[in-house]
Amino acid sequence: MPKNCNFIEKLREVGLRPTKQRIKMCEVLYNREKTFHFTINDLVKMLSEEMSQKISLATVYNTVHAFEKKGYLKEISIDSHKSYFDTNTSAHHHFFDEDTHELIDCDESDIDKINIRKNITGKKINSVEVLVRVASDNQNQK
Amino acid sequence: MPKNCNFIEKLREVGLRPTKQRIKMCEVLYNREKTFHFTINDLVKMLSEEMSQKISLATVYNTVHAFEKKGYLKEISIDSHKSYFDTNTSAHHHFFDEDTHELIDCDESDIDKINIRKNITGKKINSVEVLVRVASDNQNQK
DNA sequence: TCAACAGTTTAGAATTATTATAATGTATAT
DNA sequence: ATATACATTATAATAATTCTAAACTGTTGA
Ligand SMILES: [Mn+2]
Ligand SMILES: [Mn+2]
Ligand SMILES: [Zn+2]
Ligand SMILES: [Zn+2]
Numbered sequence: 001m002p003k004n005c006n007f008i009e010k011l012r013e014v015g016l017r018p019t020k021q022r023i024k025m026c027e028v029l030y031n032r033e034k035t036f037h038f039t040i041n042d043l044v045k046m047l048s049e050e051m052s053q054k055i056s057l058a059t060v061y062n063t064v065h066a067f068e069k070k071g072y073l074k075e076i077s078i079d080s081h082k083s084y085f086d087t088n089t090s091a092h093h094h095f096f097d098e099d100t101h102e103l104i105d106c107d108e109s110d111i112d113k114i115n116i117r118k119n120i121t122g123k124k125i126n127s128v129e130v131l132v133r134v135a136s137d138n139q140n141q142k
Numbered sequence: 143m144p145k146n147c148n149f150i151e152k153l154r155e156v157g158l159r160p161t162k163q164r165i166k167m168c169e170v171l172y173n174r175e176k177t178f179h180f181t182i183n184d185l186v187k188m189l190s191e192e193m194s195q196k197i198s199l200a201t202v203y204n205t206v207h208a209f210e211k212k213g214y215l216k217e218i219s220i221d222s223h224k225s226y227f228d229t230n231t232s233a234h235h236h237f238f239d240e241d242t243h244e245l246i247d248c249d250e251s252d253i254d255k256i257n258i259r260k261n262i263t264g265k266k267i268n269s270v271e272v273l274v275r276v277a278s279d280n281q282n283q284k
Numbered sequence: 285t286c287a288a289c290a291g292t293t294t295a296g297a298a299t300t301a302t303t304a305t306a307a308t309g310t311a312t313a314t
Numbered sequence: 315a316t317a318t319a320c321a322t323t324a325t326a327a328t329a330a331t332t333c334t335a336a337a338c339t340g341t342t343g344a
Binding site: 159161163164196197198199200201204205223 | 290291292293294295296301302
C-alpha cells in the first residue's frame with residue numbers, strides 16, 4: 001500500500017538511524033503491495049539490482065537482525081540450514097513447498113486456533129507455529 | 143525397552159551393512175527406555191564416551207542421514223542454525239525451550255488434531271507440525 | 285577358505301552460512 | 315562546524331555441513 005513512505009520517520013521512531021542502506025532496505029522490503037518471504041541471499045540479490053552502490057553482506061545481515069529485533073521482520077524456521085524471513089510480522093502459519101522451497105502464508109480461516117493444554121512450569125508461551133509441508137502429488141505411479 | 147537388541151538384523155533388513163560404527167550408533171540411539179532429541183554434536187559426544195575407537199564426524203553425519211532416509215530418525219526444524227534430530231519418528235508436536243534450547247515432546251492430549259482447510263493444487267500434505275516456543279516467565283519486572 | 289567386489293569409514297579439504305573485527309565513514313546534536 | 319555515537323565496509327574468523335579420494339571391511343560365491 002504505502003507509496004514513497006517516509007521510512008526515515010519510521011526508522012527514527014524505533015531508534016534506528018536512517019542511513020542510505022537502511023532506507024533502501026525499507027523500500028525493498030516494505031514498499032510493496034504484499035508481504036513476502038525471503039532468504040538473505042534473495043534479499044542481497046534484490047538489493048544489488050535496485051542499488052547503484054553495493055551494500056555489504058555484513059550490513060544486510062546486521063540490518064535484517066536489527067529489523068527483526070525491532071519487530072519489523074520475523075524469522076521462520078524451516079529445516080533447511082538457511083534462515084527464512086517474513087515481512088508479515090503477525091502471528092500466522094505456513095505451508096512450505098518442498099519442491100520449490102517456497103513459503104506460503106496460511107490465512108486465519110485455513111487452520112483453527114491451536115489450543116495448548118499443557119503448560120510448562122515457570123515458562124510462558126512465546127509463539128505457536130504450524131508448518132505444513134507439501135510436495136507434488138506423484139502418486140500416479142503404480 | 144530393547145536390551146541387547148539385535149541391531150545387526152535390523153540394519154540388514156533395511157539394506158544397511160552392519161558395521162561396528164552403525165551398530166554402536168544403534169545402541170546409543172535406540173538401546174534406551176525413552177526416545178530423545180539430539181544435535182549432531184550431542185551425538186558425537188555420546189559416541190566418543192561410549193566407544194574405545196574414535197568415530198569420524200563424516201560417518202556420524204552420513205549415518206544419521208542414512209537413518210533419517212530409512213525412517214529411523216526424524217529431523218526437527220528449529221530456527222537455530224543447527225539440525226535437531228528425534229528418535230521418536232511418529233508424527234508429534236514439540237515445545238522448544240528457548241532458554242535451555244531443549245526440545246520436549248507434546249503428547250496427543252496436549253494439542254488437538256490440526257485441521258487444514260486449505261489445499262494447494264497438485265500438492266499433498268507431507269506433515270503438519272506445531273512448534274510451541276516457551277521461555278522463562280520473567281514478567282516480575284515492573 | 286579366500287579373493288574380489290561393493291559398500292563404508294576416514295582424515296582432511298572445501299563449501300556455505302553466519303558472525304566478529306577494526307578501520308573508515310556518516311548522521312545528529314550542540 | 316565539530317564532536318560524538320552509531321553504521322558500514324572489507325576482510326577474517328567461525329561453525330555446521332558436505333565432499334573427496336584413499337584405505338578398510340563385510341559379503342558373496344568360486
Ligand atoms: Mn536470527
Ligand atoms: Mn538433513
Ligand atoms: Zn509468512
Ligand atoms: Zn520429539
